[in-house]
Amino acid sequence: MFEKVAVAIDGSSPAANALDAGIELARRFGARLTVLTVQALRTDHESSIPWKAEEDALRVMLEEAREKARAHGVEHVDVAFLTGHAIEAIVEFADRSGVGLLVVGSRGLSRGSRLLLGSVSSGLVQNAHCPVLVIRPVRS
Numbered sequence: 298m299f300e301k302v303a304v305a306i307d308g309s310s311p312a313a314n315a316l317d318a319g320i321e322l323a324r325r326f327g328a329r330l331t332v333l334t335v336q337a338l339r340t341d342h343e344s345s346i347p348w349k350a351e352e353d354a355l356r357v358m359l360e361e362a363r364e365k366a367r368a369h370g371v372e373h374v375d376v377a378f379l380t381g382h383a384i385e386a387i388v389e390f391a392d393r394s395g396v397g398l399l400v401v402g403s404r405g406l407s408r409g410s411r412l413l414l415g416s417v418s419s420g421l422v423q424n425a426h427c428p429v430l431v432i433r434p435v436r437s
Contacts, residue, residue, distance in 0.1 A: 299397040311402025319400040332362040333377035384420035
């Protein structure tokens with residue numbers, strides 16, 4: 298059903314839940330899994346040192362996710378480090394790569410918070426050209 302599954306992660310707990318779901322779906326469907334993250338572009342007046350440290354940390358996170366997926370039986374795992382505005386970068390990647398299912402986490406923001414802050418998961422649901430599975434936090 299889904300030949301290519303992509304999971305967007307950012308180091309948050311909701312993203313970890315999305316990664317777990319993406320791994321399970323890729324394993325069950327025998328799909329190729331791509332784990333991706335997006336680093337915002339820096340402005341010219343900002344120091345590149347914090348951005349380099351963040352990039353290094355994000356790349357380590359991607360490699361750890363790749364190893365986790367392999368350890369859970371996913372044979373074909375790729376990683377993608379993207380830069381730019383998260384929604385635009387992820388939609389463009391999904392289109393270019395032929396992603397069949399995009400899996401993302403949700404922080405569970407209230408409707409008011411989403412309106413004020415925006416939401417990557419909501420933006421992907423509205424703009425992606427493939428199905429988007431939003432993994433919501435479990436409420437106790």
